[in-house]
Each structure stands twice: as structure tokens, then as C-alpha cells.
Amino acid sequence: MSVKGKELTLISPDGRRLDGRRPDDIRELKIKAGILENAGGSAYVELGNTKIYAAVYGPREVHPRHLALPNRAVIRCRYHMTPFSVEERKSPAPTRREIELSKVIRESLTPAIIVEQFPFSAIDIFIEVINADGSTRCASIIAASVALASAGIPMKDLVAACSVGKINGVLVLDVTDVEDKNGEVDMSFAMMPNRNEITLLQLDGVLSLEEIERAISMTSKACKEIYEKQKSALKEKYIELRKAVEEGART
Amino acid sequence: MMPKLKRQEIVDLLSSGRRIDGRGLEELRALEIRCRTVKNAEGSAEVRLGKTLAIAGVKTSVGTPFADTPNMGVMIVNAEFLPIASPTFEPGPPDENAIELARVIDRGLRRAGMIDLEQLCIVPGKAVWEVWIDIYALNHDGNLMDASALAAVASILTAEMPKAMVNEKGEVMINKSEKQKLPIKSIPITVTIAKIGDKLVADPSLDEEEVADAFLTATFVKDNVCAIQKRGEKSLTAEETLRALQIARQRARELLKIVKEVVGSG
Amino acid sequence: MPIYVKDWDLVVPGEVLAEGDYVAGPYVYKEGNKLFATVIGIAEIKRGVIRVVPLQGPYIPKVGDVVIGIVVDYLPTAYVLDINSSYKAILQVAEILPPQKEVNALAEDLSKYLDVGDVVVCKVVRFDKYSDVVVSCKGKELGKIADGRLIKVSPAKIPRLIGRKGSMINLIKRETGCKMMIGQNGFIWIKGKDPASEVLTEKVIRKIDEEAHISGLTQRVQVMLQSEKRG
Numbered sequence: 001m002s003v004k005g006k007e008l009t010l011i012s013p014d015g016r017r018l019d020g021r022r023p024d025d026i027r028e029l030k031i032k033a034g035i036l037e038n039a040g041g042s043a044y045v046e047l048g049n050t051k052i053y054a055a056v057y058g059p060r061e062v063h064p065r066h067l068a069l070p071n072r073a074v075i076r077c078r079y080h081m082t083p084f085s086v087e088e089r090k091s092p093a094p095t096r097r098e099i100e101l102s103k104v105i106r107e108s109l110t111p112a113i114i115v116e117q118f119p120f121s122a123i124d125i126f127i128e129v130i131n132a133d134g135s136t137r138c139a140s141i142i143a144a145s146v147a148l149a150s151a152g153i154p155m156k157d158l159v160a161a162c163s164v165g166k167i168n169g170v171l172v173l174d175v176t177d178v179e180d181k182n183g184e185v186d187m188s189f190a191m192m193p194n195r196n197e198i199t200l201l202q203l204d205g206v207l208s209l210e211e212i213e214r215a216i217s218m219t220s221k222a223c224k225e226i227y228e229k230q231k232s233a234l235k236e237k238y239i240e241l242r243k244a245v246e247e248g249a250r251t
Numbered sequence: 252m253m254p255k256l257k258r259q260e261i262v263d264l265l266s267s268g269r270r271i272d273g274r275g276l277e278e279l280r281a282l283e284i285r286c287r288t289v290k291n292a293e294g295s296a297e298v299r300l301g302k303t304l305a306i307a308g309v310k311t312s313v314g315t316p317f318a319d320t321p322n323m324g325v326m327i328v329n330a331e332f333l334p335i336a337s338p339t340f341e342p343g344p345p346d347e348n349a350i351e352l353a354r355v356i357d358r359g360l361r362r363a364g365m366i367d368l369e370q371l372c373i374v375p376g377k378a379v380w381e382v383w384i385d386i387y388a389l390n391h392d393g394n395l396m397d398a399s400a401l402a403a404v405a406s407i408l409t410a411e412m413p414k415a416m417v418n419e420k421g422e423v424m425i426n427k428s429e430k431q432k433l434p435i436k437s438i439p440i441t442v443t444i445a446k447i448g449d450k451l452v453a454d455p456s457l458d459e460e461e462v463a464d465a466f467l468t469a470t471f472v473k474d475n476v477c478a479i480q481k482r483g484e485k486s487l488t489a490e491e492t493l494r495a496l497q498i499a500r501q502r503a504r505e506l507l508k509i510v511k512e513v514v515g516s517g
Numbered sequence: 518m519p520i521y522v523k524d525w526d527l528v529v530p531g532e533v534l535a536e537g538d539y540v541a542g543p544y545v546y547k548e549g550n551k552l553f554a555t556v557i558g559i560a561e562i563k564r565g566v567i568r569v570v571p572l573q574g575p576y577i578p579k580v581g582d583v584v585i586g587i588v589v590d591y592l593p594t595a596y597v598l599d600i601n602s603s604y605k606a607i608l609q610v611a612e613i614l615p616p617q618k619e620v621n622a623l624a625e626d627l628s629k630y631l632d633v634g635d636v637v638v639c640k641v642v643r644f645d646k647y648s649d650v651v652v653s654c655k656g657k658e659l660g661k662i663a664d665g666r667l668i669k670v671s672p673a674k675i676p677r678l679i680g681r682k683g684s685m686i687n688l689i690k691r692e693t694g695c696k697m698m699i700g701q702n703g704f705i706w707i708k709g710k711d712p713a714s715e716v717l718t719e720k721v722i723r724k725i726d727e728e729a730h731i732s733g734l735t736q737r738v739q740v741m742l743q744s745e746k747r748g
Contacts, residue, residue: 041573059575059603070647075484096350103347110484112530114555117577119646121603149530152574152673154544154555157531187479194531194553197486201467203479204358209496212476216489227531234529234557238572242731 008182010167017167018178019048026162026174026222031142031233033150039126041151043233045143048176049133054143056151059121073118077106079140081129101137108141108161108190108200114154123153134176135163141190141200146230158230159199160223161190164215166205171215173222187212189219193227196220253461261462265450271458272301277498279454279506284401284513286409294410294433298402301456302392304336307384307402309433311412313373313423314381324371324379328357330386330399337391353386355480356400356441359470360384362477363439366407370434373415378423380415382407382433393457396468400441401510407433408514439477440506442499443468446487451495453502467495471503520567522560525732529557534567542568558673559730572730576602576672576702578650582641583659585667585700586652588631594623596631598639601672601702604650608639612653613660636662638698638706658698665696665708668719670726672703677729678722685725685735692742693718717745 011017021027027048036042039055046052062068079102083089094102109125125147127140138161145159165175166185180186185205191198198216207215261271268276280301289295294309316323330353332340345353360366371380384407386399411430418424445455445463455463465483469476476496481487487495518537522528534545534552541547544556545567554560558569578584578600586598586606596613598606610625631637638659643651654660670678679686679699690697695709695718705722709715721738728734 040575061603061605096354099347100351100354103351104480107482107484111486118575118603149557150573152556152571152671154574155530156546156553156555158529192486192531194533195486195548197488198481198492199486201479201481201487201492203469203476205362206472206475206477208475209493209500212479212496213489213493216492220489231529231532235527238527238730241727245728245731245737 008178010179010182011170011172015170017172019176021172023170023172024218024222026226027176029142029226029229031146031229033146033233034237039147039151041147041149041153043143043146043150045139045146047135047139047142047174049131050129050136050139051131052136052139052143053128053130054140054147055126056123056144056147056153057126058123058151059118059153060124062120062122068120068122071119072115073113074122075106075110075113075115075125076122077102077109077125077127077144079105079127079129079137081132081136085129085132101140104188104200104202105137105140105144109144109148109159111197111199112145112155112157112159112192113148114156117154123148132177134178134180135174135188137161137188137200138163138174138190142226142230146233149230149234157192157194158227159190160193160226160230161188161200162219162222162226163188164219166207166211171211171218173218187215187219189216189223191220191223193220193224253458257458258462261458262448265447265452270452272456276450277453277502279502280456282401282506282509284405284510286405286514292406293412294406294408296402296405296409298398298405300394300398300401300454302390303394303398304390305386305388305395305398305402307386307399307406309406309410310383310385311410312381312383313378313415313425316372316376316379320368321376322372322379323368324366325381326357326361326366326368326384327381328353328360328384328386328403330356330388332388332391332395335390336388340388340391349388351480351482352396352399355396355468355470355478356386356403359400359439359441359478360403360407363470363472364436365404365439367434367436373423374417374421378415378417380412391457393455393460394443396443397441397454400439400470401506404438404440405510405514408435408438408510437472438507438510439470439472440503440510441468441470441478442502442506444495444499446483446485446491446495451491451498453498467492467499469496469499469503471500474500474504476500520562522562522567524561525730526560527557527730528554528560528569530555534560534569538565540566542566544569544571570676571673573671574673576600578602578604578606578641578644579701580641580644582701583638583699584641584652584702585636585638585662585698585704585706586702588633588635588637590633591627594625594627596627596637598637598652600650600652600700601669601704602650604644606639606641606650606652608637608652608654612639612655613637616655631661636667636706638662638700662698662706665706666715666719668705668707668722670703670705670722672701674726674729675699675701675703677734678705678725680735685738688735688739689718689721689742692739692746693721717742720745
């Protein structure tokens with residue numbers, strides 16, 4: 001949806017964005033872990049209106065066999081958007097964008113997985129975008145890390161992610177679709193928050209080196225807050241059950 | 252499969268500030284750019300970066316604009332890693348690496364505004380110039396990304412396309428005998444830095460790519476960055492990222508001078 | 518030397534558990550001065566060693582493990598078993614033959630002893646992560662299972678199901694009168710005197726699976742078994 005030719009106040013004089021957020025506010029983030037029964041691990045994420053399911057299968061046998069690695073697990077990732085996730089129906093066939101994002105998301109999660117534990121095996125990560133409103137790859141990474149952890153796959157850290165945009169010269173966090181299409185910059189960023197290591201960095205748009213440094217600092221802070229939400233989501237059902245037992249609600 | 256011995260050799264040399272081919276950490280390989288090598292293409296360039304060889308071709312045609320940009324020409328970038336370039340490349344449609352390369356270079360060109368797409372409008376909403384940039388890897392000895400990006404840029408800078416005009420009936424007539432250059436607004440330069448252990452090296456060779464933990468590719472236009480792509484299965488710290496960008500920017504400035512010289516001279 | 522967790526605390530990957538001279542136990546790694554958890558689980562601190570007991574996770578075969586597998590394929594002289602792992606298990610026909618029999622493996626008709634779909638209790642005799650798991654049925658209580666029911670739980674919960682020195686599993690066997698075999702790979706075989714006792718045992722196993730992270734489980738299981746028997 002492009003609104004060229006129509007004046008869009010993406011950011012008001014007092015710094016409020018279209019949805020009322022301040023530049024360094026991220027949208028409301030809801031995370032549910034373990035919601036798909038059959039998958040080894042799973043998660044559902046809502047980042048504003050961006051809605052994502054992530055599922056993990058494995059470690060399991062690699063088919064075809066010749067793709068297996070003798071000293072570590074093979075990580076495979078499929079990022080896919082449902083046809084109804086965008087305003088104009090998108091064909092279900094994988095697009096070049098989905099192929100690139102599948103690679104980029106895989107490379108953002110692999111650094112966190114202790115792959116040496118599972119030689120000759122594959123760990124499959126599936127991401128399905130149900131509704132797209134900007135920052136889908138970041139929301140996907142948030143979901144996929146939770147799914148991997150809920151599967152009990154050993155990881156050095158979770159991976160949290162948050163995008164940065166630039167509107168009228170102002171750096172903003174967590175861009176929506178409108179902000180992405182009409183703003184000047186779209187930067188995708190993911191990191192292992194307890195290790196301070198960047199696992200995803202893409203920039204599409206013009207930034208000075210100084211702005212990049214500032215953007216990284218802004219989004220790193222947001223990623224640490226996102227990690228706390230991922231942590232709560234993973235612990236949620238266990239803590240609720242523990243509370244119920246301690247209150248004697250169960251025999 | 253790289254023998255462990257070689258892997259160790261590369262890493263050990265790096266710890267004393269040297270590279271396996273004798274280069275300095277931030278040094279690029281020997282660069283050769285040849286333009287206008289393909290007569291049938293509107294633009295073309297072959298780039299040799301060390302032993303890596305990539306060729307880019309520009310073709311133009313008249314087409315319809317996208318609905319949401321009725322006054323702008325269309326630019327499409329494609330890339331293929333030919334099986335002749337490496338024993339590891341198999342015939343077939345572009346794989347994720349080729350697709351990624353094409354999209355990264357596309358973003359660099361587009362965000363730098365290299366081609367002034369508004370100048371490529373013939374009849375608003377109806378007819379515009381389409382610029383097809385096709386990149387082919389011919390020999391892979393590391394850093395196909397930068398070689399391909401240079402080839403794309405050089406082919407665009409030296410391209411000569413026909414002129415188009417609209418006759419009284421409103422039809423678009425293409426005049427092949429009258430040539431024009433593509434409307435250029437800027438020259439983006441792409442540089443890739445590889446991280447090996449805690450060392451950052453510019454323009455990784457094939458051996459270095461196999462050992463590297465991660466890569467940072469950045470496209471520069473007028474000292475600013477217009478595209479970045481982190482690649483690889485490991486991570487980078489913020490400090491390494493910013494340091495890599497500094498190194499890349501230095502190399503980009505030098506490459507820009509070389510490109511201008513080559514293109515200027517013919 | 519700061520420590521940020523205590524026994525029974527729920528932790529997730531990347532959580533910093535402590536800093537300083539602690540030793541990293543299973544599912545914990547140390548980098549620089551910090552100790553990090555690698556899985557979702559319960560923290561356990563004992564004599565300066567910090568470990569995490571996972572609540573989820575795949576089964577990683579270990580020599581000596583008793584596992585329950587399902588026959589899925591034949592090789593010329595062996596059966597291929599699915600043991601709920603990314604590695605298949607190989608059971609040579611010689612390892613399931615009655616002890617006195619002379620073995621000419623190639624001449625044997627494999628389907629005489631086991632069919633595809635049969636359930637087998639066996640022991641892991643060899644595994645080095647780079648090749649398939651080798652199992653054997655030579656031993657007491659190992660071999661084909663013909664009746665009873667099979668229950669699947671997360672392999673991570675098996676230690677809890679067994680309990681310290683078998684305290685939990687012995688409690689269940691005693692109270693329900695069921696025969697039980699526990700596979701380290703997450704499969705449990707039970708056979709009771711009647712369906713009711715099997716249903717009860719399965720209920721107890723599910724409870725342990727769900728409440729493994731809450732202390733006092735043995736007591737709760739005891740209470741449950743006694744009240745179910747009365748009611």
C-alpha cells in the first residue's frame with residue numbers, strides 16, 4: 001500500500017508516529033510458547049498487527065542423506081507468507097524475497113544453536129506469516145527462538161530482533177508496513193542479548209556511520225527488553241502450574 | 252572440504268597480521284575492469300578481482316511502469332552462479348546465494364539512486380524504459396559479491412541505450428541510431444569484510460571465505476551507507492560491525508576513484 | 518562470586534546463572550567469567566557445580582541405556598528400530614536369538630523373530646554420534662513386547678519418573694501393581710492386572726510429566742495414588 005502523492009504525517013511535530021508511538025517505542029508484543037501440539041517446539045507472536053507462527057522439528061534424520069554433516073546438525077529454515085497475509089493476495093509459491101529471508105533468518109538463529117551436539121541430524125524451522133504489518137523477519141526471529149527453546153534444543157542464548165526505520169530524519173524502532181513503505185530506511189537487526197552478539201544486520205536505505213551506530217544502540221536496548229518477554233513466554237505455563245500446585249488447586 | 256591443516260594455517264597467519272596470499276588485512280586483490288566487451292548488450296563490464304571473474308550486462312527495453320510508480324522506469328537485477336565458475340555450483344535456477352547477491356546489489360543500486368528512474372519515463376503511466384542488469388559469475392575464487400557489484404556499476408556507467416520518442420499517434424518509436432547514456436545520479440560502491448576469529452579482512456579469497464565466521468557487505472554512496480548485509484552462520488559484535496564499516500568505507504573511496512578512471516577513459 | 522539462581526529456579530537459554538569460580542555442569546556453559554544456561558529447565562547447585570535439569574529436549578543415546586523401539590525396516594542381517602531419536606537403532610538378528618541357537622545370520626528369516634511394527638525393549642551397546650545406534654536384546658527383561666500399553670513422554674522427564682534410586686517408579690509399581698519398563702528414550706511400557714490399573718498408572722505418568730519442575734512431586738504422587746485407590 002503506497003500513498004505517494006498524498007501527504008502522510010508519519011511523524012508529528014511532537015514526535016508521535018501514526019499509531020501514537022514515540023520513536024523508540026516498539027509495538028505491543030505478545031508471545032505464546034508451545035501452542036502447536038505436533039511440533040517439537042513452537043511459538044506464536046503478535047508484534048502489533050504482524051502475526052507469526054513458528055514451529056521447530058528435530059533434531060531428526062536428514063533426507064536426503066547426502067546433505068547431512070558429519071560433525072554438526074544442519075539447520076534448515078523456511079520463511080513463508082500466507083497468500084492472505086498481505087493487502088494484495090500473494091501467490092503461495094516462494095518468492096525471491098522469501099528465499100532470501102529464509103537464508104537470512106537461518107543465519108540469524110544458527111549462531112545461537114549448539115549444533116555440534118547433533119551430528120548427522122537436521123533441525124527444521126518453519127515460519128508462517130499470517131498477517132504482515134512490517135518487521136516480519138524480526139517477529140519471525142523472535143518466534144523461532146522461542147520455538148527452538150521450547151523444543152529443548154540447546155542454545156547459547158535466545159535471539160531477539162527489532163527493526164529500525166528513519167522518518168523525516170528521525171530514527172524509529174519497530175517499523176510498521178506504512179512506515180517501511182514511506183520512510184527512508186529499513187534496518188533489520190537481531191542479536192543474542194546476553195552475549196551482545198549481532199546475528200542479523202541488514203540495511204536498505206541511506207544512513208551515515210554515526211546514524212548506524214546510534215541505530216544499533218537503540219535496537220540493542222529494545223532487544224534486551226524483548227528477551228525478557230521471550231523468557232516470560234517460555235516460563236509461563238510452568239510457572240502457572242507451579243502456582244496452581246502450591247495453592248493446592250490440584251491434588 | 253578444506254583440510255584442517257590449511258584452516259589452521261590461515262588462522263595462524265592472521266594472528267600475526269598476515270594473510271595466506273601475502274596481502275595486508277585490509278588490502279584488496281588486483282582489480283581489472285573491462286567495459287563494453289559485449290557488443291549486443293547496451294552495457295557490459297567484466298571484473299577480475301584476484302582470480303574471481305564476474306560479468307554484467309545491461310539490456311534496455313520499453314515496458315509498462317508499476318502501478319504505484321507510473322512515472323518511473325523499471326530496474327531489475329538478476330544473478331546466476333554458473334556451474335563453470337566452481338565445482339560446487341550446480342546447474343539449475345538461482346539458489347539462495349545467487350538470489351541474495353542479486354537482491355543486495357539491487358538494493359545498493361536502488362537506494363543510492365544510481366539510475367535516475369524518473370528520467371526513464373517515456374509516456375507517464377503507459378511506457379517507460381526497463382533496465383535489465385544480469386550478472387554472471389564466471390570464476391569463483393571468493394568475494395563474488397564485490398566483483399559482481401563492480402561489474403554491475405561499470406556496465407551501467409558505460410551503457411548506451413537507444414532514444415525513444417512518441418509520434419503523433421501516441422506510439423512509442425525507438426531510434427536505435429541515436430544513443431544516450433543512462434541517467435546517472437550517483438555511483439555506489441560495495442565492499443565486503445570477512446570476520447575470521449577476531450580479525451577483519453577485506454575482500455576475502457575463496458579459502459578465507461571457507462574459514463570465515465561471518466561477512467559484512469556494505470554499499471557506500473557519498474560516504475554514507477545505503478545497503479548492508481550480514482552473511483554467515485556466526486555473529487559479530489557491535490564494535491566489530493562499526494570497525495568493519497570503517498574499513499569498508501576506506502576501500503570504497505579508493506574503488507570509486509578507480510571506477511571513475513576506468514569509465515572515464517573508455 | 519555472585520550467583521543469580523537457587524535450586525528449583527526455572528531458567529531459559531542465555532540466562533546468566535552465576536559469575537566467578539563455579540563449575541559448569543550439564544546444560545550450562547562458561548564463557549569468560551559468566552555461566553549461562555543452554556536449555557529451558559530447573560537450576561541445580563551442588564558443591565560449586567551449577568547444572569540445569571532440562572524440561573524438554575531430544576533423546577541423545579548413551580551406552581547402557583535401556584530403550585524401547587519400534588521395528589521400521591529390515592537390513593540383510595538386522596532390524597532397524599525407531600527409538601524416538603534422530604539416530605536409528607540397529608538390532609542384529611544374533612542379538613535377539615535365543616541363547617543356545619547357532620547363528621548363521623544370513624540364513625535367518627528375520628521376520629520369524631520380529632515384524633515391522635513390533636515393539637522391542639533393548640539396551641544400547643554402542644554409539645558414537647557418527648554412526649547409527651547399536652542395540653541388543655540379550656539380557657533379562659529385554660526383547661519383544663507382546664501386550665500391555667506404550668506411553669510416550671518427553672525423554673527429559675525420565676529421570677524424574679525413575680526417581681532417586683528408583684524411588685518414584687517403585688512407588689508406582691507398588692501402589693498400582695503394574696509391571697513397568699522405562700526406556701530412556703521417552704517410551705514407557707506398562708502392564709497391569711486390569712485396565713483400570715493401567716489407566717491409573719498412565720494418569721500418574723502424565724502428572725509426573727507435567728509437574729516435574731515442581732518440588733514435592735513424590736509426595737503428591739503418593740497422595741494421588743492413595744486417593745484413587747480409595748475412591
